Amino acid sequence: MTWYVSRRFLQLIPVFLGATLLVYFLVFSLPGDATAAICGERGCTPAVVTALREQYNLDEPFWIQYLLYLKGVLTFDLGTNFSGRPIAVIIAEVFPTTAKLAVMALIFEAIFGIVFGLIAGLRKGKLFDSTVLVLSLVVIAVPIFVLGFLMQFLIGVKLGWTNPTVSGDATVSELILPAVVLGLVSFAYVLRLTRTSILENVKADYVRTATAKGLSRKRVVVVHILRNSMIPVVTFLGADLGTLMGGAIVTEGIFNVNGVGLTLYRAVLNGDGPTVVSIVTFLILIFCLANLLVDLLYAWLDPRIRYA
Amino acid sequence: MSSTIGNDGITEVRTAPSEVRPLLELKDLAITFDTANGEVPAVRNAHLTVMPGETVAIVGESGSGKSTTALAAIGLLPGNGRVSGGSILFDGEDITNASEKRIVELRGSSIGMVPQDPMSNLNPVWKIGFQVKETLRANGLPYSPQDVAKVLSEAGLPDAESRANQYPHEFSGGMRQRALIAIGLSCRPRLLIADEPTSALDVTVQRQILDHLDRMTDELGTAVLLITHDLGLAAERAHKVIVMYKGQVVEAGPALELLTNPRHPYTQKLVASAPSIASRRIESAKKLGVATDDLLAPSAEKADAKDKVIEVKDLTKVFKIRGSWGKSTDFTAVDNVSFSIARGTTTAVVGESGSGKSTVARMVLGLETATAGDIRFDGVDITTLGRKELFNFRRRVQPIFQDPYGSLDPMYNIYRTIEEPLRVHGIGNAKSREKKVRELLDQVALPSSMMQRFPNELSGGQRQRVAIARALALDPEVVICDEAVSALDVLVQAQILNLLADLQAELGLSYLFITHDLAVVRQIADHVAVMEKGKLVEQGSTDEVFDSPKTAYTQSLLAAIPGAGLVLPPEAA
Numbered sequence: 001m002t003w004y005v006s007r008r009f010l011q012l013i014p015v016f017l018g019a020t021l022l023v024y025f026l027v028f029s030l031p032g033d034a035t036a037a038i039c040g041e042r043g044c045t046p047a048v049v050t051a052l053r054e055q056y057n058l059d060e061p062f063w064i065q066y067l068l069y070l071k072g073v074l075t076f077d078l079g080t081n082f083s084g085r086p087i088a089v090i091i092a093e094v095f096p097t098t099a100k101l102a103v104m105a106l107i108f109e110a111i112f113g114i115v116f117g118l119i120a121g122l123r124k125g126k127l128f129d130s131t132v133l134v135l136s137l138v139v140i141a142v143p144i145f146v147l148g149f150l151m152q153f154l155i156g157v158k159l160g161w162t163n164p165t166v167s168g169d170a171t172v173s174e175l176i177l178p179a180v181v182l183g184l185v186s187f188a189y190v191l192r193l194t195r196t197s198i199l200e201n202v203k204a205d206y207v208r209t210a211t212a213k214g215l216s217r218k219r220v221v222v223v224h225i226l227r228n229s230m231i232p233v234v235t236f237l238g239a240d241l242g243t244l245m246g247g248a249i250v251t252e253g254i255f256n257v258n259g260v261g262l263t264l265y266r267a268v269l270n271g272d273g274p275t276v277v278s279i280v281t282f283l284i285l286i287f288c289l290a291n292l293l294v295d296l297l298y299a300w301l302d303p304r305i306r307y308a
Numbered sequence: 309m310s311s312t313i314g315n316d317g318i319t320e321v322r323t324a325p326s327e328v329r330p331l332l333e334l335k336d337l338a339i340t341f342d343t344a345n346g347e348v349p350a351v352r353n354a355h356l357t358v359m360p361g362e363t364v365a366i367v368g369e370s371g372s373g374k375s376t377t378a379l380a381a382i383g384l385l386p387g388n389g390r391v392s393g394g395s396i397l398f399d400g401e402d403i404t405n406a407s408e409k410r411i412v413e414l415r416g417s418s419i420g421m422v423p424q425d426p427m428s429n430l431n432p433v434w435k436i437g438f439q440v441k442e443t444l445r446a447n448g449l450p451y452s453p454q455d456v457a458k459v460l461s462e463a464g465l466p467d468a469e470s471r472a473n474q475y476p477h478e479f480s481g482g483m484r485q486r487a488l489i490a491i492g493l494s495c496r497p498r499l500l501i502a503d504e505p506t507s508a509l510d511v512t513v514q515r516q517i518l519d520h521l522d523r524m525t526d527e528l529g530t531a532v533l534l535i536t537h538d539l540g541l542a543a544e545r546a547h548k549v550i551v552m553y554k555g556q557v558v559e560a561g562p563a564l565e566l567l568t569n570p571r572h573p574y575t576q577k578l579v580a581s582a583p584s585i586a587s588r589r590i591e592s593a594k595k596l597g598v599a600t601d602d603l604l605a606p607s608a609e610k611a612d613a614k615d616k617v618i619e620v621k622d623l624t625k626v627f628k629i630r631g632s633w634g635k636s637t638d639f640t641a642v643d644n645v646s647f648s649i650a651r652g653t654t655t656a657v658v659g660e661s662g663s664g665k666s667t668v669a670r671m672v673l674g675l676e677t678a679t680a681g682d683i684r685f686d687g688v689d690i691t692t693l694g695r696k697e698l699f700n701f702r703r704r705v706q707p708i709f710q711d712p713y714g715s716l717d718p719m720y721n722i723y724r725t726i727e728e729p730l731r732v733h734g735i736g737n738a739k740s741r742e743k744k745v746r747e748l749l750d751q752v753a754l755p756s757s758m759m760q761r762f763p764n765e766l767s768g769g770q771r772q773r774v775a776i777a778r779a780l781a782l783d784p785e786v787v788i789c790d791e792a793v794s795a796l797d798v799l800v801q802a803q804i805l806n807l808l809a810d811l812q813a814e815l816g817l818s819y820l821f822i823t824h825d826l827a828v829v830r831q832i833a834d835h836v837a838v839m840e841k842g843k844l845v846e847q848g849s850t851d852e853v854f855d856s857p858k859t860a861y862t863q864s865l866l867a868a869i870p871g872a873g874l875v876l877p878p879e880a881a
Contacts, residue, residue: 206430210439214414214415214446303432303477
């Protein structure tokens with residue numbers, strides 16, 4: 001087990017190198033002069049442009065630029081963005097908000113998705129099942145920005161239950177509405193996945209045997225059906241955690257959440273290469289860790305899976 | 309529904325209070341399934357009684373409604389099934405429409421169950437001990453680790469205390485079945501429903517488990533409702549046998565009486581073709597001095613006159629088993645095995661699962677490379693063949709596999725399935741291939757109208773006929789049957805064995821028959837080779853091996869054939 005985990009951590013090294021190289025190359029290939037983005041509409045004097053090019057190694061060939069960047073990262077120096085702020089500080093500033101939002105969205109979609117999916121699966125073909133299935137289809141079909149604005153308007157503006165937008169502090173109560181919007185689509189998928197998985201397991205021989213042993217229906221459902229049905233759901237949730245951590249440009253935009261998604265979006269618009277590369281690399285590492293977590297959860301859920 | 313009740317002439321006898329009351333009584337039970345095509349009756353007018361401490365067997369082929377009937381008794385019908393008529397009485401109490409609460413009370417503590425397939429009936433994510441413990445707990449019995457270990461060791465599980473901490477996948481099939489028996493009997497039920505409790509197991513394991521089950525239920529005074537497709541097994545184990553056919557009870561009575569004097573045509577067919585009893589028939593006939601030749605496989609007399617088509621010498625196969633930390637250990641699956649097949653005869657390789665018999669078949673087919681030794685086909689060592697020669701070799705040696713559901717491509721219709729080998733080997737043109745497929749279907753007694761059908765529209769026996777037709781498409785000289793009939797019901801099994809024997813006589817085929825079922829061997833093979841743990845422990849002509857087995861292992865295999873212990877009066881045979 002220890003060997004397996006350490007091997008998985010070692011695998012992060014090539015992933016890290018490959019990801020940074022790819023993203024760095026993409027940013028490098030962007031058309032236009034990076035200094036133009038820094039100087040804005042008024043423009044800079046040629047002397048300043050030269051100095052900027054010097055500072056960000058813009059005159060060096062691609063490989064040298066990349067290696068210099070890598071050297072910085074390995075010495076824990078992510079460099080500064082084009083406005084001169086250290087990128088590490090920016091990440092430290094915006095990531096906690098995104099992480100909070102992501103975890104809240106995940107909790108929402110997991111709890112409601114699994115509970116609703118379980119009930120729908122056990123009552124296949126009944127009113128609850130059909131209603132929930134239609135609603136989940138609607139949620140999947142309607143674009144997220146429509147749902148987002150709609151809920152912001154209804155709950156935030158009309159009913160006034162919560163602030164329509166999130167303040168700079170991003171408190172938990174303010175984040176509930178954005179988290180629900182963010183988790184809504186995944187909630188629909190978790191629900192459907194749980195329902196399918198439950199339907200499959202309800203018919204399993206060991207469930208019939210468990211019933212024949214004299215167990216109560218409740219115990220059969222919780223102990224023998226639910227746990228066995230969680231394996232595909234956990235896979236989905238783990239992968240989704242990685243995605244959610246990457247921030248949500250649309251949701252963060254609608255609710256004005258100062259998170260990773262919005263910051264990354266601005267950096268891309270500004271052609272701010274160092275920021276883009278650093279944030280994306282950071283997100284890739286988080287994604288890999290989330291997947292490792294899923295694989296370890298597997299072994300816990302299904303003892304037939306053993307890692308060596 | 310009510311109009312059909314009582315038309316079978318069974319007169320109801322009211323039991324006086326002083327008499328022993330039946331433990332389980334099914335009266336005119338009818339069960340229907342709601343399907344997309346409307347209501348389908350699964351069981352009609354089922355009538356049976358089980359007295360306390362008595363063992364009653366329900367015999368029938370798959371789809372006869374035998375399991376459905378038994379499951380209805382503890383309210384375990386699948387979601388779309390329901391009791392649509394008649395009544396179920398347990399110890400005098402009508403439980404046909406009992407509340408969920410009452411049924412839950414009865415399950416486990418009053419009516420236990422041992423299910424069919426040990427592989428799928430234990431929850432893979434919970435430890436064995438946990439699954440025993442929750443049974444004890446749900447039925448209000450003490451459930452300490454000692455209690456759990458006691459229950460497991462009673463069912464014959466060695467080392468119960470540490471075994472309880474293992475997961476089902478760490479158990480062999482026989483051990484799992486013991487765990488399931490432990491669970492079924494853990495709460496001392498008065499009735500145990502045993503649904504094909506051993507059909508997934510090897511004969512010797514089957515015997516041990518059934519013996520143990522017999523002993524335990526005898527000691528505890530438990531009545532048993534045994535569901536089985538094997539008439540020999542039913543007759544050997546049960547006081548009373550009930551034969552079901554197409555959802556109806558066609559015959560019921562004391563086991564021996566039913567065997568010796570079957571009245572219903574279906575029971576007569578069943579008795580005639582049950583392999584375990586057929587083998588007895590041959591032996592009994594022999595004792596009576598009847599010439600056995602015409603009772604045996606038709607090619608028996610040709611046995612040793614002809615040349616050897618396949619010669620296997622010192623065949624060995626070693627598998628590397630991956631251990632922890634990248635180390636690997638060797639596992640010898642096949643150890644120095646030598647045998648030969650004379651042209652036009654049948655050689656059977658028998659053994660339990662894990663004996664290496666299927667590995668031998670795979671090596672002879674050239675699907676697996678041998679670690680050592682050689683396999684000569686018509687004098688040429690196939691282990692040295694190149695790609696192209698191997699391709700030609702495959703044409704002359706064809707397989708038929710066990711599972712007729714898994715070995716046919718569900719997306720190919722029957723024509724395409726049988727024609728494919730011809731096309732792959734570039735034989736003939738479209739027209740001549742179609743003619744050949746028609747001939748082949750004719751040979752296996754399937755109508756040529758079947759060509760456009762798909763495997764899912766066919767029964768198990770029909771599929772196996774298709775598999776045989778496909779194997780014969782290339783006019784092979786040798787056909788390797790890997791458990792080719794063990795997934796089939798007895799009557800279908802008998803038909804397929806007859807078909808194989810006819811084809812052998814007609815086409816001069818040689819068979820290598822891999823099987824765990826000695827009763828089948830007796831019917832079809834000229835030569836038998838017995839394998840145990842990778843080694844060939846005994847071989848000889850079928851008569852020699854069956855009449856005077858030399859090794860203790862072969863003796864135990866023979867003794868384990870269900871029905872082997874039955875003593876039939878000679879006139880019955």
